[in-house]
Amino acid sequence: MRSLHRQTDPRLEANQERLPPGQVLTEKWPVLHYGRVPQYALERWRLRIFGEVDRETVLDFDQVQALAAKEVVCDIHCVTTWSRFDNHFVGVPLAQIAELAGIRATARFVEFHCHGGFTTSVPLEVAEAEDALLAYRHDGQPLSPEHGYPLRALLPRKYFWKSAKWVEGVEFRSQDELGFWERNGYNNSADPWREERYW
Ligand SMILES: Nc1nc2c(c(=O)[nH]1)N[C@H]1C(S)=C(S)[C@@H](COP(=O)(O)O)O[C@H]1N2
Ligand SMILES: [Mo]
Numbered sequence: 001m002r003s004l005h006r007q008t009d010p011r012l013e014a015n016q017e018r019l020p021p022g023q024v025l026t027e028k029w030p031v032l033h034y035g036r037v038p039q040y041a042l043e044r045w046r047l048r049i050f051g052e053v054d055r056e057t058v059l060d061f062d063q064v065q066a067l068a069a070k071e072v073v074c075d076i077h078c079v080t081t082w083s084r085f086d087n088h089f090v091g092v093p094l095a096q097i098a099e100l101a102g103i104r105a106t107a108r109f110v111e112f113h114c115h116g117g118f119t120t121s122v123p124l125e126v127a128e129a130e131d132a133l134l135a136y137r138h139d140g141q142p143l144s145p146e147h148g149y150p151l152r153a154l155l156p157r158k159y160f161w162k163s164a165k166w167v168e169g170v171e172f173r174s175q176d177e178l179g180f181w182e183r184n185g186y187n188n189s190a191d192p193w194r195e196e197r198y199w
Helices: 061-065 092-102
Strands: 047-051 058-059 069-075 082-093 110-113 121-125 133-138 152-154 169-172
Touching: 058 061, 061 133, 069 133, 082 169, 092 133, 092 169
Parallel strands: 047 169
Antiparallel strands: 047 058, 069 082, 082 133, 110 121, 110 169, 133 152
Protein backbone atom coordinates (compact mmCIF):
# COMPACT_ATOMS: atom_id res chain seq x y z
CA MET A 1 0.00 0.00 0.00
CA ARG A 2 2.83 2.36 0.73
CA SER A 3 3.65 2.88 -2.94
CA LEU A 4 0.21 4.44 -3.46
CA HIS A 5 1.26 7.17 -1.10
CA ARG A 6 4.75 7.66 -2.51
CA GLN A 7 5.46 11.37 -2.35
CA THR A 8 8.25 13.57 -3.61
CA ASP A 9 9.25 15.23 -0.34
CA PRO A 10 13.06 14.85 -0.01
CA ARG A 11 12.67 13.67 3.56
CA LEU A 12 10.70 10.73 2.14
CA GLU A 13 12.98 10.06 -0.81
CA ALA A 14 15.78 9.58 1.67
CA ASN A 15 13.67 7.30 3.82
CA GLN A 16 10.28 5.98 2.68
CA GLU A 17 10.04 3.96 5.88
CA ARG A 18 9.66 7.14 7.88
CA LEU A 19 5.97 7.35 6.96
CA PRO A 20 3.74 4.79 8.71
CA PRO A 21 1.47 2.66 6.49
CA GLY A 22 -1.47 4.49 4.93
CA GLN A 23 -0.23 7.97 5.90
CA VAL A 24 0.32 11.04 3.67
CA LEU A 25 2.81 13.79 4.46
CA THR A 26 1.48 17.30 5.08
CA GLU A 27 3.34 20.59 5.52
CA LYS A 28 0.61 22.52 7.31
CA TRP A 29 -0.57 21.51 10.73
CA PRO A 30 -4.28 20.60 10.49
CA VAL A 31 -6.63 21.33 13.40
CA LEU A 32 -8.89 18.50 14.56
CA HIS A 33 -11.02 18.11 17.64
CA TYR A 34 -14.51 17.68 18.95
CA GLY A 35 -16.27 20.75 20.36
CA ARG A 36 -15.24 24.37 20.77
CA VAL A 37 -11.80 25.84 21.35
CA PRO A 38 -11.66 27.06 24.97
CA GLN A 39 -10.75 30.67 25.64
CA TYR A 40 -8.62 30.46 28.77
CA ALA A 41 -7.76 33.25 31.13
CA LEU A 42 -4.31 31.90 31.93
CA GLU A 43 -4.38 33.11 35.53
CA ARG A 44 -7.36 30.84 36.17
CA TRP A 45 -6.02 27.77 34.36
CA ARG A 46 -4.75 24.94 36.60
CA LEU A 47 -3.25 21.49 36.09
CA ARG A 48 -4.33 18.87 38.62
CA ILE A 49 -2.24 15.71 39.06
CA PHE A 50 -4.13 13.05 40.96
CA GLY A 51 -5.08 9.38 41.27
CA GLU A 52 -2.43 6.82 42.22
CA VAL A 53 -0.05 9.38 43.71
CA ASP A 54 1.15 10.19 47.24
CA ARG A 55 0.86 13.95 46.75
CA GLU A 56 -2.05 15.24 44.75
CA THR A 57 -0.66 18.37 43.13
CA VAL A 58 -2.19 21.47 41.54
CA LEU A 59 0.04 23.67 39.38
CA ASP A 60 -0.59 27.00 37.74
CA PHE A 61 1.02 27.79 34.40
CA ASP A 62 4.01 29.59 35.93
CA GLN A 63 4.74 26.53 38.03
CA VAL A 64 4.50 24.28 34.98
CA GLN A 65 6.94 26.50 33.11
CA ALA A 66 9.30 26.55 36.09
CA LEU A 67 9.79 22.77 35.84
CA ALA A 68 12.79 21.53 33.87
CA ALA A 69 11.77 21.72 30.23
CA LYS A 70 12.69 19.38 27.43
CA GLU A 71 12.59 19.70 23.66
CA VAL A 72 11.27 16.79 21.61
CA VAL A 73 11.62 16.73 17.83
CA CYS A 74 9.18 14.22 16.41
CA ASP A 75 6.86 13.18 13.61
CA ILE A 76 3.13 13.20 14.32
CA HIS A 77 0.58 10.88 12.73
CA CYS A 78 -3.17 11.53 12.69
CA VAL A 79 -5.61 8.67 12.26
CA THR A 80 -7.27 10.65 9.44
CA THR A 81 -4.02 9.83 7.49
CA TRP A 82 -1.98 13.02 7.63
CA SER A 83 1.52 12.98 9.08
CA ARG A 84 3.71 15.96 9.80
CA PHE A 85 7.49 15.60 10.16
CA ASP A 86 10.02 17.45 12.32
CA ASN A 87 7.78 19.06 14.91
CA HIS A 88 9.68 20.84 17.68
CA PHE A 89 7.79 20.66 20.94
CA VAL A 90 8.90 22.03 24.30
CA GLY A 91 7.32 20.97 27.55
CA VAL A 92 7.64 18.95 30.72
CA PRO A 93 8.31 15.20 30.53
CA LEU A 94 5.39 13.26 31.93
CA ALA A 95 7.90 11.16 33.88
CA GLN A 96 8.81 14.32 35.79
CA ILE A 97 5.15 15.07 36.52
CA ALA A 98 4.77 11.53 37.87
CA GLU A 99 7.77 11.94 40.13
CA LEU A 100 6.64 15.35 41.35
CA ALA A 101 3.32 13.95 42.56
CA GLY A 102 4.88 10.82 44.03
CA ILE A 103 3.51 8.20 41.67
CA ARG A 104 2.60 4.94 43.40
CA ALA A 105 3.68 1.48 42.31
CA THR A 106 0.00 0.70 41.66
CA ALA A 107 -0.17 3.20 38.75
CA ARG A 108 -0.25 1.52 35.33
CA PHE A 109 -2.13 3.98 33.10
CA VAL A 110 -2.36 7.72 32.61
CA GLU A 111 -5.66 9.36 31.77
CA PHE A 112 -5.73 12.92 30.47
CA HIS A 113 -8.69 15.10 31.43
CA CYS A 114 -9.36 18.08 29.19
CA HIS A 115 -11.52 21.13 29.00
CA GLY A 116 -15.10 20.20 28.18
CA GLY A 117 -14.81 16.58 29.34
CA PHE A 118 -12.58 15.09 26.61
CA THR A 119 -10.43 12.24 27.93
CA THR A 120 -7.90 9.80 26.54
CA SER A 121 -5.42 7.40 28.12
CA VAL A 122 -2.22 5.47 27.54
CA PRO A 123 -0.24 2.83 29.44
CA LEU A 124 2.28 4.29 31.86
CA GLU A 125 5.27 3.16 29.79
CA VAL A 126 4.01 5.26 26.86
CA ALA A 127 3.51 8.32 29.07
CA GLU A 128 6.93 7.89 30.67
CA ALA A 129 8.75 7.38 27.36
CA GLU A 130 11.51 9.87 26.63
CA ASP A 131 9.47 11.57 23.88
CA ALA A 132 6.26 12.04 25.92
CA LEU A 133 5.57 15.56 27.13
CA LEU A 134 3.06 17.95 28.49
CA ALA A 135 3.91 20.51 25.81
CA TYR A 136 3.44 24.27 25.75
CA ARG A 137 5.51 25.32 22.72
CA HIS A 138 5.57 24.17 19.10
CA ASP A 139 8.08 25.22 16.43
CA GLY A 140 9.30 28.17 18.48
CA GLN A 141 5.89 29.58 19.45
CA PRO A 142 3.50 29.10 22.36
CA LEU A 143 0.78 26.63 21.41
CA SER A 144 -2.05 28.35 19.58
CA PRO A 145 -5.56 28.08 21.08
CA GLU A 146 -6.61 25.58 18.36
CA HIS A 147 -3.64 23.34 19.06
CA GLY A 148 -4.18 23.12 22.80
CA TYR A 149 -3.05 26.32 24.53
CA PRO A 150 -1.85 26.46 27.21
CA LEU A 151 -0.89 22.79 27.63
CA ARG A 152 -1.35 19.60 25.62
CA ALA A 153 -0.12 16.04 25.80
CA LEU A 154 2.44 14.91 23.24
CA LEU A 155 2.58 11.15 22.74
CA PRO A 156 4.22 10.80 19.33
CA ARG A 157 4.37 6.98 19.43
CA LYS A 158 0.59 6.88 19.14
CA TYR A 159 -1.92 8.30 16.67
CA PHE A 160 -2.35 11.95 17.44
CA TRP A 161 -5.79 11.74 19.04
CA LYS A 162 -3.99 10.47 22.16
CA SER A 163 -2.17 13.81 22.30
CA ALA A 164 -4.90 15.53 24.30
CA LYS A 165 -5.28 19.30 23.93
CA TRP A 166 -6.28 21.72 26.72
CA VAL A 167 -5.17 19.35 29.46
CA GLU A 168 -6.43 20.26 32.93
CA GLY A 169 -5.90 16.95 34.68
CA VAL A 170 -3.42 14.08 34.65
CA GLU A 171 -4.74 11.03 36.46
CA PHE A 172 -2.55 8.04 37.28
CA ARG A 173 -4.69 4.91 37.38
CA SER A 174 -4.33 1.26 38.28
CA GLN A 175 -6.85 0.33 35.56
CA ASP A 176 -7.46 1.78 32.15
CA GLU A 177 -10.51 3.84 31.27
CA LEU A 178 -11.58 4.21 27.61
CA GLY A 179 -11.45 7.79 26.44
CA PHE A 180 -13.74 9.87 24.24
CA TRP A 181 -12.60 8.65 20.81
CA GLU A 182 -11.85 5.16 22.09
CA ARG A 183 -15.49 4.76 23.20
CA ASN A 184 -16.48 5.93 19.72
CA GLY A 185 -14.65 3.25 17.77
CA TYR A 186 -10.98 4.24 17.82
CA ASN A 187 -8.46 1.54 18.69
CA ASN A 188 -7.27 1.97 22.27
CA SER A 189 -3.72 0.90 21.41
CA ALA A 190 -3.41 3.39 18.50
CA ASP A 191 0.01 2.35 17.18
CA PRO A 192 0.48 4.02 13.76
CA TRP A 193 3.17 1.51 12.74
CA ARG A 194 0.65 -1.32 13.13
CA GLU A 195 -2.20 0.76 11.67
CA GLU A 196 -4.30 0.38 14.81
CA ARG A 197 -6.88 2.94 13.72
CA TYR A 198 -10.30 1.65 14.70
CA TRP A 199 -11.77 -1.39 16.33
N1 LIG B 1 -9.18 18.06 24.27
C1 LIG B 1 -9.14 17.46 23.09
N2 LIG B 1 -7.95 17.04 22.63
C2 LIG B 1 -7.88 16.43 21.43
C3 LIG B 1 -9.03 16.22 20.65
C4 LIG B 1 -10.28 16.68 21.14
O1 LIG B 1 -11.34 16.52 20.54
N3 LIG B 1 -10.27 17.31 22.37
N4 LIG B 1 -8.92 15.58 19.43
C5 LIG B 1 -7.75 14.75 19.21
C6 LIG B 1 -7.61 14.44 17.80
S1 LIG B 1 -8.78 13.40 17.14
C7 LIG B 1 -6.53 14.83 17.06
S2 LIG B 1 -6.25 14.24 15.50
C8 LIG B 1 -5.55 15.81 17.60
C9 LIG B 1 -5.38 16.93 16.65
O2 LIG B 1 -4.47 17.86 17.16
P1 LIG B 1 -4.20 19.18 16.34
O3 LIG B 1 -5.54 19.85 16.14
O4 LIG B 1 -3.27 19.97 17.16
O5 LIG B 1 -3.62 18.75 15.01
O6 LIG B 1 -5.97 16.32 18.85
C10 LIG B 1 -6.46 15.36 19.74
N5 LIG B 1 -6.66 16.00 21.00
MO1 LIG C 1 -8.06 12.71 15.08
